[in-house]
Amino acid sequence: MSGLIVTLRGIRSRFGRSTLVVLLSTVAIAAAVLVPLYSRAAAQSVLTDTVAAPPPIVAGLTARSTELEDMSTKVDDRLKATPIVASVLGSPQDTIADSVDPAIKQKSRGRIVFRPGACEHLTIVEGRCPGANELMISDRTVERIDVHLGDLVKLPATGGSSRTTLGAPPPVNPSFPVVGIYRIGDPTDPYWETTGFFGGSEFNEYGDGTKIVDELFTGTESTVLSIPLGRPVASIEYPLVPEKVRLGDVPELLRELNALSAANSIEDVAFNIGLLDSLRNADRQRSAITAAVPTVALPLVLLCWFVLFLVVAAVTDDRRAEIAVGKLRGLSLGGITRFAVGEPLLLIALAAPLGLLLGIGLTNLAAGAFLAPGVDVQIGWPALLVGLGALFGAVAAAVLGARETVRANIGALLRRVPHRSKRSALVVEAIVAALALAALYQLLVGSEGQSATLGYAAPALIALLAGLLTARLLGLVARRRLPRAIRRGRLPALLAAAQVGRRPESARLVAVLTVALALLTFAATIWDVSSANRLRTANAEIGADRVYVVNATEPNQVRAAVERIDPSGKLAMAVTRVKQSYNLDYVDLIGLDTERMLAVSRWPDKSAAQVAEVAKSLDDASAPTVQLKTGRVEVRATVRALQQQRPMSLGMVVGEPGAPPRSIYLGPLKSGSATYAGDLTCAPAGCRLLGLQVRRYPGDNAPGAATVTIESLELGGTPLDAALSVPGAWRPTEPLPATQTMDISTDDSGLTLDVTGASSMDIVAQYGDVAAQAPVVLAGPAPADDPEAGSFTFPLLGKAPDPVHVVDHVDLVPRGGDHALLFDGPAMVDRAERSAGLNTDQMTFEVWATDAAPADLGARLAAEGIPVVRTENWSQQMTQLGRAAPALALRLYLFSGLVALLLALLALVLDAGITAPWRREQARGLRLTGVPARALRGMANRENLMVLGYPVVAGIVAGVGGAALVLPAIALVSIDGGDQAYRLGGWWLLGSLLFLLVALVGAGLVLRRVRGGAR
Incomplete structure (x- = not known):
């Protein structure tokens, strides 16, 4: 009990340092606990997003059958055998439809449909919702086939008469009154997402002129079944409820879905299952998250342990006198160890539940901030076991941190002799450096799979290597500067080099700062690049703020x-x-x-x-479009050098919307000047001039030639401006057949066509209202x-x-x-x-x-x-890309970098606070020997510059350089990688550097205040 009281009193007397030990231990345990918690939450998020991407009806289950009897019972029985599948499906939507040919003035074809609730999803502009033996038609159908409210419409089944039995009387087709007229509401309403509705647009018709009309809705199933010789099809649609698809149910869900998919149909009921592909894609994303998150979080855990090691070592070193007194009183090594590490171990034990709660809280915060809606945090044995492992790691770090001071002899403890780095530390550093270099080599030259595996681990390895090298470089520079400063008599440089070179703690702090800054810089750089790629991908996939796919x-x-x-x-x-x-x-x-x-x-x-x-x-x-309309076409032309065995003629080629080009016959060619004429008939939308042609007699393959000068064109007595005298406005059809030649020239007299031909194909001169070659923008290889x-x-x-x-x-x-x-x-x-x-x-x-x-x-x-079939949204796509597996892993990296920097700065400030008393004593002693205050301030500034400046430069170089090396191995937008652009896209890197600058300035001010300057 007395030992516990002493420990508690020690914690109270060193409350600030004790708080920092608790904080570091809490963060270490929380970072470890984040691995299973965040991995599971992120996997649930990508699962929810993936299964929610298709329309609910498409992703769910659809049963169709022409055998209507007991269909619902058959489907329900099947779903009872697959309870997990049934649990993720919503309420079923029944539909029964039959194809009919309404017997009215114009030939038409459509479907009579009974779909419960249809009236609630349509806008009734006239009349009411239909009941039994009644119809409701669309306003487009009213316009297209001249049927109105109150009319009786006879509905023979499509092809019904061809299915009559020989000798049987013809069927009596029923007639139903039109009691309502509807307008299509929102076609993207999930109620209509089967995409088979509303095909009766203005131009939708069959080749024989039969017009396709929108659905004819009725109020009962029996009305649909009353069509003689019909072939009704019933469907039951079970929409998927994405929020009900839980990660823990996926294995059993896959088993049941595979069983349903293998059966395909049961007792004449065909099943269409859209969820299987989504689950397979989600499993690939889950695997990517499971591989990435531990690799991202582990460096933060290790850094926390190392900072904890430094803090405990510094706190224990500050208790040198107490430990020396204990040894003088004859305490055993075990007793001294318990006395030295009792405080940090008690604090670490206190931090264990706090770390678990912090990990849960951070995961909940992430779920609310950027994971899919409805994602909750699942706390299970993996989180508790990982937390326990992090606790043991923190205990080990604390024991190792106190080990060197506990094992020191009494003289070393009382004289405050700085610890010296041992060869074992050098060996460990060499091993770590070798592993880092080997991993980087494997990343750069290894196979694609190996590169992907090491992609998230490489930044930590690069940061660690940079930290070790920077720490060693700092010690080397300090030792080399010391004799040079002595020779040149530069007292501030001498004192600063001595302070940095004789304390291994300085090298450790520099290593920690370098690692933290490298991780932060890398995370900011790669997040910046990934943000630019998400924007780029969304623009490439969507193309606009909103996209409506229409029918x-x-x-x-x-x-x-x-x-x-x-x-x-x-x-x-x-x-x-x-x-x-x-x-x-x-x-x-x-x-x-x-x-x-x-x-x-x-x-x-x-x-x-x-x-x-x-x-x-x-x-x-190119040239202006020549618009045409119905009327008499007259062409004034002069023909010379006419050679023909069978009569050739002059024609004009015209085009109209939605139709292939057609030729207008203007009369046979004859030598000399003449007027050629023909009648042109155009659709209400009009025609346009496409070209002029010398027409060969059908089947005439004998050589023929003519020189035709077109002097003018008129339509209905009005001259047409067809650029007959404009060079380049007319051109031959490309490519010309080998049996034809055409030379085109223009002058004040008009357009001259010099043609020859040895086949029955007509010779066409195109009017150049469009360029000879269509200009295009090409992405990827040319399709040639x-x-x-x-x-x-x-x-x-x-x-x-x-x-x-x-x-x-x-x-x-x-x-x-x-x-x-x-x-x-x-x-x-x-x-x-x-x-x-x-x-x-x-x-x-x-x-x-x-x-x-x-x-x-x-x-x-x-x-x-x-009508709209589907809608896609750019902002929703950006949100989805921000919740994909690569983005979720990179978010954790960014968080780890920020936490690592804060931990490193806290360790730096704590070290300054612990060493401040004896450093002030040193400063007072130096002042008594005649060292001016200005020199002491110069020493402090130089030391701060070395301890902070080296890590800043090395960390930024390592972070940006590591990003350049690692980017090709990391998927930035999707797990498939794909086309990625490696450039910065925003302010994340600049923002992180600004944050770093502010943090370092603040740390420098705190260091000066804690150490007391040169007073």
Whole structure:
């Protein structure tokens, strides 16, 4: 009991130092406990984010069947056998639908659907929600097929008559009244996320003119089943509830999902499971976190132990006199050891629960600050065992810290002889340095897997190596400066070199400071680079603040809708995308509106001025577009050198939106001047001039030639400005067949076409309202035989290949990533219309918008006839990237660097406080011998500069240099690595250096105050 009282009194008398021991032990235990706690919380976070990425219905379970009897019972029975799967699914949504051909004035096709709750997710603009044997149709259907509220609509099943039995009477198809008209609400509502609804846009129809209409909703299942000879399909959709997917349930969940997936269908019920892929991806991220977090946290734990070792050594050394008295009184080595380490061991025991609580608190703080919503901290045996291990490590550090003082003889204790470094310490340092160099070598030249494993450990090894070298360098410099200062009579330099060189504690503090500064600088550098890469990746993956994937039939439909919603051109932009296969890979083709690109798009790696230059370079315009309309076309032309066996004729090529080009016959060629005429019929949207042609007689492969000078073009008696006298406005079709030649010239008389041909193919001169080669921005290798080609042909939006020219080669393009072609979409649509037409089957239509765009833009697009299928958000993507496995590991690194610096500065201040009394005694003794106060102040300043300056320089160099070495081995954005840019992106490094400067200035002021200057 008396020993405990003495220990408690000692703690009270040295309260400040005791508090620091508790603080260091608490931080060490908390850092260790963070490994299992943060690893599990981070793994749960990436699991939640990964399974929440797809729409809930897509990620969940969908059961479909044409056998409707007892379908729900079959599905429920199956889910009872997989209780973990059932526990993560939400309430089911039933749907039953049948394909019908409404028998009305115009041919149409749609689906009659019963889906409980549909009326709550639609806007009823007229009438009411339907009941049994009643219909509700969309406002678009009213306009398209001329059916109205109150009309009776007969609903024969699609193909029903072809399924009648021979000799059986024809079915009596039911008729149902239209009692309601709805408008599509928010198509991105999770209620509609099966993506199979609302296909009745303005231009959506079959080749025979049958119009596709939106769903016809009814109020009961029996109404759908009443369609004779129908083929109804029932589905039950179980949306995933991401928050219910817990990390501990994943093994059993995977087993049950694999069992469901292997069965695929049960008793004619087909299952579609979207969760399996998400769980596999989440498991890869969890593995990355599990590998990274311990490697990141371990250096902090070791640093805490070492600082604790220094603190206990300094505190024990300050008790030299007490320990000497104990030895004089005959205490045994065990008794002296208990007396010396009793205080720190009691303080460490007190710190154990505090460290556990701090680790839990920090993990909770991280969960609330940047982990996925709903992530809680799970405290289990791993955390307790790791905390116990950290406690034992702290005890060992304390015992080792007191060991040298306890084993010193009485004379050394009373004379305060500085400890000397032993050869064993040099051997340990050499071993550590060798291991660090070996690990760095393996990192730089090892395999990809080895580099990834060592990527997070390497910074600590570099920092440790830098700390050891800096400490040794400081001692060497101090010893070399001492005789030089003696020779030159520089007293402040002599005293400073003597103070630094004779105390091994100075070298240890320098090593700790260097390691801490290197870790902080590395963490700030790599976090800065990773932040820039997350921004870069989000810009490449999303492309704008908001992206709406819409359901449309052709590009001009989307463009016209966007122009009506945003006439300013500053808020939204229509985009057409195609994923084109090439050489066992895919190339993203992105056609956007270059006039709106600067205001709307987010470009990776480019400033606003650079984006404006890109938009300018993508301008595909050449001669002015010649717009045409229905009317009589007249062409005044002079024909010379006419050679023909069968009559050749003159034609004009025109194009119109959504259709391939067509030729207008203007009459047979005849020598001399004449007027050629033909009737042109255009759609309401109008036509445009694509070219003029010399038409060969069908099947005539005999040689023929003619020189035709086009003097004027008129439409309905009005002259057309077709740039007939403008050089370069007209060009031959490329490439010309080997059997044809065409020379084009212009002068004041008009456009002259000198043609020859030995085949039945028509000879076409193109009007150059677009450039000969389409300008494109290329990311990645060119989709051509030569990956470095600057000009090549490749199908963009049309069915035929387009000649393209690369105007800019970039690493990434918005929404296209690292292998894409980006171009002027409207111009490319025009190009497709002059060749084989648009390849609409492969197109995806999107609307990109800024944050300033209306919040109800999705509803406005639906009202324009292009319902939204999916919405993607740039800010949400940035949040997701900030919660991916690499970012979570790097956040811990940044935290470790800050804590390491604070611990090192605390150790420095504590050492100054412990040594302050006897240093003041030394200063007073030197003053008595005649040393001026100015020299003593110079000594203190030089010493502080050496102890603080060397670590600053070495730590920053080691941190930045280590980042340069390690960056290629560390995934900055995703666990797959991918395209990464190694450049700073913000203020993190500069901010950390500013924080370091403030901390060092503060530490210097504290040192001067604690030591009392030269007084």
